[in-house]
Amino acid sequence: MGESRRDTLTLVAVAVGFGITTKLGLLAIAPPENVSYFWPASGYLLAVLALLPQRRWAAALAVVFPTGVLLNVFGANRGLVPSLGYALADVLEAFPAAVLLVRFGGSQKPEFTTLRQVFALVLGAVPAGAVLSAGVGAAVATRFGSQPGYLAVFRTWAAAVVISEVVVTPLLVTWARRSRLSKREMAESGLVVAMLGGVAAYVLGTATPWPLIFLPFPIALWAGLRLGPRGAALASFAFAVLAVVLARRGITPFGMASSTALRVQWTQGLIGTLAVSSLALAAAIAEQEVTAAQLRDAESRHRLIVEEAPIGVVLTGRDGTIAQANAAFCNLLGRSPEEVLGHTFAEFTHPNDLAANLEVLHDLVKGSRERATFEKRYLHSNGAVVSTLVHIAAIRDDQGRFSNTITVVEDITQRRLLEEQLLQAQKMEAVGKLAGGVAHDFNNLLTVILSQSELVAQRIPDKLLKDALGDVTDAARRGAGLTRQLLAFARKQVVEPKTLDLNVLIGDMMNLLRRLITENVELRFVPTPDLFSVRVDPSQLEQIVVNLAVNARDAMPRGGTLVIKTANVTVQPGEVAEVRPGEWALLTMTDTGEGMSEETRRHAFDPFFTTKERGRGTGLGLATVHGIVSQSEGHIAVTSKLGEGTTFHLWFPRVVESTAESMRGVAAARTGTATVLVVEDEPAVRRVACDVLRGNGFRVLEAPDAESALAVAESHSGIIDLVVTDVIMPGDSGRTLVDALLVKRPEMRVLYTSGYTDDLIAHHGVLAPGVSFLQKPYAPADLIEKVWRTMESPS
Numbered sequence: 100m101g102e103s104r105r106d107t108l109t110l111v112a113v114a115v116g117f118g119i120t121t122k123l124g125l126l127a128i129a130p131p132e133n134v135s136y137f138w139p140a141s142g143y144l145l146a147v148l149a150l151l152p153q154r155r156w157a158a159a160l161a162v163v164f165p166t167g168v169l170l171n172v173f174g175a176n177r178g179l180v181p182s183l184g185y186a187l188a189d190v191l192e193a194f195p196a197a198v199l200l201v202r203f204g205g206s207q208k209p210e211f212t213t214l215r216q217v218f219a220l221v222l223g224a225v226p227a228g229a230v231l232s233a234g235v236g237a238a239v240a241t242r243f244g245s246q247p248g249y250l251a252v253f254r255t256w257a258a259a260v261v262i263s264e265v266v267v268t269p270l271l272v273t274w275a276r277r278s279r280l281s282k283r284e285m286a287e288s289g290l291v292v293a294m295l296g297g298v299a300a301y302v303l304g305t306a307t308p309w310p311l312i313f314l315p316f317p318i319a320l321w322a323g324l325r326l327g328p329r330g331a332a333l334a335s336f337a338f339a340v341l342a343v344v345l346a347r348r349g350i351t352p353f354g355m356a357s358s359t360a361l362r363v364q365w366t367q368g369l370i371g372t373l374a375v376s377s378l379a380l381a382a383a384i385a386e387q388e389v390t391a392a393q394l395r396d397a398e399s400r401h402r403l404i405v406e407e408a409p410i411g412v413v414l415t416g417r418d419g420t421i422a423q424a425n426a427a428f429c430n431l432l433g434r435s436p437e438e439v440l441g442h443t444f445a446e447f448t449h450p451n452d453l454a455a456n457l458e459v460l461h462d463l464v465k466g467s468r469e470r471a472t473f474e475k476r477y478l479h480s481n482g483a484v485v486s487t488l489v490h491i492a493a494i495r496d497d498q499g500r501f502s503n504t505i506t507v508v509e510d511i512t513q514r515r516l517l518e519e520q521l522l523q524a525q526k527m528e529a530v531g532k533l534a535g536g537v538a539h540d541f542n543n544l545l546t547v548i549l550s551q552s553e554l555v556a557q558r559i560p561d562k563l564l565k566d567a568l569g570d571v572t573d574a575a576r577r578g579a580g581l582t583r584q585l586l587a588f589a590r591k592q593v594v595e596p597k598t599l600d601l602n603v604l605i606g607d608m609m610n611l612l613r614r615l616i617t618e619n620v621e622l623r624f625v626p627t628p629d630l631f632s633v634r635v636d637p638s639q640l641e642q643i644v645v646n647l648a649v650n651a652r653d654a655m656p657r658g659g660t661l662v663i664k665t666a667n668v669t670v671q672p673g674e675v676a677e678v679r680p681g682e683w684a685l686l687t688m689t690d691t692g693e694g695m696s697e698e699t700r701r702h703a704f705d706p707f708f709t710t711k712e713r714g715r716g717t718g719l720g721l722a723t724v725h726g727i728v729s730q731s732e733g734h735i736a737v738t739s740k741l742g743e744g745t746t747f748h749l750w751f752p753r754v755v756e757s758t759a760e761s762m763r764g765v766a767a768a769r770t771g772t773a774t775v776l777v778v779e780d781e782p783a784v785r786r787v788a789c790d791v792l793r794g795n796g797f798r799v800l801e802a803p804d805a806e807s808a809l810a811v812a813e814s815h816s817g818i819i820d821l822v823v824t825d826v827i828m829p830g831d832s833g834r835t836l837v838d839a840l841l842v843k844r845p846e847m848r849v850l851y852t853s854g855y856t857d858d859l860i861a862h863h864g865v866l867a868p869g870v871s872f873l874q875k876p877y878a879p880a881d882l883i884e885k886v887w888r889t890m891e892s893p894s
Contacts, residue, residue: 106155106158109151109155110158110159110162111162113147113159113162113163114162114163114166116143116147117140117143117144117147117163117166117167117189118166118170120139120140120142120143120267121139121140121166121167121170121174122170122174123139123140124137124138124139124140124259124263125174125175137259137262137263137266137267137339137343137367137370138259138260138263139263139267140167140189140263141189141192141193141228141232141259141260141263141264141267142263142264142265142266142267142268142270142271143263143267143268143271144163144189144192144193145192145193145196145197145200145224145228145264145268146267146268146270146271146272146275147159147193147271148160148193148194148196148197149197149200149201149208149209149268149272150208150271150272150275150276153201153207156194156197160190160193160194163186163189163190163193164186164187164189164190165186166186167182167185167186167189167190168182168183168186169182171185171186177243178243180243181239181240181242181243184235184236184238184239184243185236185239187235188231188232188233188235188236188239189232191228191231191232191235192228192229192231192232192260193228195224195227195228195231196224196225196227196228196264197224199219199223199224199227200216200219200220200223200224202219203215203218203219203223204216204219204220205219208276209272210272210273210276210328211269211272211273211328211332211378211381211382212327212328212382212385212386212389213382213385213386213389214379214382214383214386216382217375217378217379217382220264220265220268220269221265221375221379224264225260225261225264225265226261228260228264229256229257229258229260229261229264230257232256232257232260233252233253233254233256233257233260234253236252236256237249237250237252237253237256240252240256254364255363255364258363258364258367259367261367261371262339262367262370262371262374265335265371265374265375265378266332266335266336266339266370266371266374267336269328269331269332269335269374269378270332270333270335270336273327273328273329273332274329274332274333284326287322287325287326287330288326288330288333291318291321291322291325291326291330291333291334291337292333292334292337294318295315295318295319295322295334295337295338295341296337296341298314298315298318299315299337299338299341299342300341300345301314302314302315302352303341303342303345303346303350303351303352311352312352312369315334315338315373316373316376316377318334319331319334319335319338319373319376319377320376320377320380322334322377322381323377323378323380323381323384324380324381324384326381327381327384327385328378328381328382328385330381331374331377331378331380331381332374332378334373334377335370335373335374335377335378338370338373338374339370339374342366342369342370343366346362346363346366351366405425406425406426407425407426408425408427409427410427410507410508410509410510411424411425411427411428411431411487411506411507411508411509411510412424412425412427412428412505412506412507412508413425413428413444413505413506413508414503414504414505414506415443415444415503415504415506416503416504417464417501417502417503418443419443419444419445419457419460420441420442420443421439421440421441421442421443421444422440422503423440424436424439424440428508431477431479431485431487431508431510432447432477432478432479432480432485433479433480433481434447434480438480444456445457447477447478448475448476448477448478449475449476449477449478449484451476452475452476455473455475456473456475459471459473459491460491460504463491463492463493463501463504464493464501465501466493466499466501468493469492469493470490470491470492470493471489471490471491471492472488472489472490472491473488473489474486474487474488474489474511475487475489477508484512485510485512486510486511486512486514486515487508487509487510487511487512488508488509488511489506489507489508489509490506490507490509491504491505491506491507492504492505492506541578541854542854542874542875542876543781543783543784543854543875543876544876545575545578545875545876546784546787546854546875546876546877547783547784547787548571548572548575548876549572549575549876549877549878549879550787550788550790550791550877550878550879550882551787552568552569552571552572552575553568553572553878553879553880554787554790554791554794554879555568556568556569556572572878575876578876596634596635596636596731597634597635597636597637598632598633598634598754599632599633599634599635599637599640600630600632601626601630601633601640601665601684601686601751602626602627602630602665604637604640604641605624605626605644605663605665605686606624606626608641608644608645609622609624611645612644612645612648615645615648615649615652616648616649616651616652616661617652617658619655619657619658619659620651620652620655620658620659620660620661621658621659621660621661622660622661622663623660623661623662623663624662624663624664625662625663625664625665626664626665627664627665627666627667629667630665630666630667630684631667631682631683631684631753631754632684632753632754632755633684633731633751633752633753633754634731634752634754635731635733635751636727636731639727639730639731640727642723642724642727643724643727643728643749644663644688646721646723646724647688647724647747648661648688650721651688651690651692651745654690654692654693654694654744654745655690655691655692655693659690659691659692659744660690660691661688661689661690662687662688662689662690663686663687663688664686664687664689665684665685665686665687666684666685666687667682667683667684667685667753668682668683668684668685668750669681669682669683670682670683670750675734675750677734677736678734678750681752681753682752682753683750683751683752683753684750684751684752684753685748685749685750685751686748686749686751687746687747687748687749688746688747688749689744689745689746689747690744690745690746691744692744692745693741693742694739694740694741694742694743694744694745695737695739695740695741695745696741699739700737700738700739703721703737704721704722704724704725704735724747728749728751731751732752733749733750733751733752734749734750735747735748735749735750736748772796772797772798773797773798773820773821773890774797774798774799774800774815774817774818774819774820774821775792775797775798775799775800775819775820775821775822775823775886776799776800776801776802776808776811776812776819776821776822776823776824777789777792777799777800777801777802777822777823777824778801778802778803778804778805778807778808778822778823778824778825778828778833778836779801779803779823779824779825779828779852780803780804780825780828780829781825782803784875785801785803788823788882789801791879791882791883792823792882792883792886794879795883797886800812800815800819804828804829804830804831805828805830805831805832805833805835805836805839806830806831808822808824808836808840809836809839809840812840812843812844818844818846819840819844819847820847820848820890821847821848821849821850821886821889821890822836822837822840822847822848822849822850823850823852823886824836824837824849824850824851824852825851825852825853826851826852826853827853833851833853834851837849848871848889848890848892849870849871849889850871850872850873850885850886850889851870851871851872851873852872852873852874852875852877853872853874853875854874854875854876871885871888871889871892873885
């Protein structure tokens with residue numbers, strides 16, 4: 100059905116309904132004075148406007164006005180002019196009343212479920228409509244009819260309109276808006292009508308004492324309590340109809356009244372009082388029920404929010420007894436609600452935090468503070484310590500007296516763990532910066548010591564001096580090794596990775612490892628066939644295996660077994676923490692030694708952390724291993740328990756390429772001479788490098804910086820076969836110098852040297868594949884070997 104057709108049918112229904120209620124009003128007129136008890140059309144029209152959207156009010160009034168005119172002309176035998184006046188009175192009473200009802204009732208669709216809507220009807224809409232309607236109607240009646248004085252008509256007319264609007268309007272509105280009645284509600288509605296009819300008939304139809312006229316009131320009030328505004332309106336309408344019918348027949352308890360008009364007024368007053376009181380009571384009860392329902396919903400939502408909250412919420416009493424706790428708090432403690440409720444928070448608090456917690460509670464109870472935020476530790480049921488951030492506030496009654504505390508508990512255990520890891524990483528970074536800072540100068544010093552001690556040892560015949568210089572050389576090499584360890588755990592060591600097979604490398608080391616460990620330690624190597632190739636620095640990997648083997652030996656002073664295994668593994672997402680998914684070569688080293696406590700295991704890779712007695716360990720062994728593995732893009736983990744041995748797991752990412760390194764072999768004997776330009780800003784290092792090269796037959800040019808090197812190269816008319824340059828120097832860097840030299844000497848080979856860490860060297864772009872590099876400190880043999888390899892490598 101189209102909207103326009105629906106609108107047309109609605110308007111037709113409005114007109115028909117208005118005609119019916121007008122006819123009923125004419126029947127309610129009491130002779131001989133022709134006084135109306137009530138005028139149903141007024142209440143009907145106000146109900147129609149209350150039910151319709153405001154945009155359709157004008158159309159409704161437009162069809163009502165001519166209907167009223169026709170009814171007055173043909174139904175009441177009135178003239179056209181007075182009929183127009185009476186119809187106008189009907190329109191005037193409805194429109195302002197509807198406006199006031201909607202405006203002050205607080206709803207576009209009033210249902211009389213609040214006292215505000217009832218008051219808007221009784222104190223606003225009804226008086227306004229009655230005054231306007233009675234004013235126009237009384238004027239028409241006294242002008243064109245045989246009615247007595249204006250005030251008498253005005254009073255009677257207004258009373259009829261009032262009674263109609265307080266009885267008929269609530270009935271139509273509440274029954275039109277509400278859903279269908281249930282069987283129980285239908286039975287109760289019928290019972291209300293029957294009881295009210297019987298009592299009203301007795302009270303109104305007999306000569307009862309004055310107080311008994313209020314007997315219908317309890318029934319009407321009960322109807323309002325049971326059925327709400329709908330029941331109250333039904334009871335009021337039933338009572339009004341019965342009262343009017345009996346009164347028109349002369350049956351009324353107000354027989355003492357001197358006139359029909361007075362009896363009508365008293366009957367109207369009784370009807371109005373019952374209608375307003377029962378409707379107001381019903382509205383108050385409905386409003387209270389709505390408020391109670393809203394409170395229940397709010398409480399239900401509150402409980403749901405608290406119960407489903409991801410953080411703990413706890414309600415405690417004055418003595419700290421837990422009265423309410425949500426699931427998150429119980430889970431935080433690893434306990435059921437039965438194990439938490441009725442107990443005090445002190446039972447679950449870490450002993451070291453209890454005093455501070457009790458002090459906060461004491462301050463809240465006495466009122467010196469209202470809320471507090473602090474960190475505390477709880478004890479989990481499995482014995483673990485749970486770090487939390489607690490927000491606690493006092494709850495007080497209307498007199499300001501303390502009643503409870505509400506506490507929000509946030510689990511920050513994981514945050515604390517991450518903070519510790521961050522702190523550890525910062526410590527590693529700090530030590531790494533320290534190592535990198537001293538590496539350059541220390542490596543220059545060691546280069547001079549190593550080179551000069553070997554050169555002097557070659558030139559003197561005295562065996563005692565040679566031995567002494569040998570001790571110096573050994574000490575310098577150990578210092579160089581210590582520097583490499585510092586740089587390795589700081590992940591700043593310059594590495595030369597190669598693609599290799601772990602099985603081959605470890606197999607070649609077995610004899611060395613057997614010499615390192617004592618005879619009462621059994622060493623077993625269990626390689627897996629077709630092991631994945633990996634790319635690591637061979638010398639660094641040897642350092643890892645030696646460090647772990649020595650640690651295993653020290654953990655088994657009374658003997659035991661050390662098992663080294665290799666395996667191919669494929670890590671799935673989330674399978675191994677901190678190990679990315681993919682294919683890995685896994686190296687494990689397991690001993691049957693004393694094992695570690697959980698605290699020791701957590702700090703195993705900390706720099707300078709050691710459990711060995713003073714003088715037996717530097718605390719850099721495992722830190723170095725960790726740094727090397729991380730530098731090789733691998734991962735290391737340790738599992739251990741006291742008395743159950745230790746296993747180190749080392750994952751290295753698989754590489755798919757041949758393990759055969761293409762490197763030209765260095766000739767056993769090299770002949771001929773070459774010209775080498777040495778650029779080094781440290782005079783002692785430059786001097787010893789030049790002496791070593793000259794001692795091996797090279798022609799040497801030297802310069803302290805890039806500017807001098809360019810001048811030397813410009814003035815040299817012959818070929819310069821090789822430039823050996825420091826990477827970082829005052830002024831231009833070694834890379835800038837090389838770029839400038841290669842413009843005019845493209846055939847020249849380049850060998851970089853540096854005592855700085857790899858991140859600084861990489862910044863200067865000299866660690867790219869194929870670039871020759873020699874890390875300081877170096878011995879004379881290292882320098883000569885690297886020079887020949889650079890000169891003989893493919894262009």
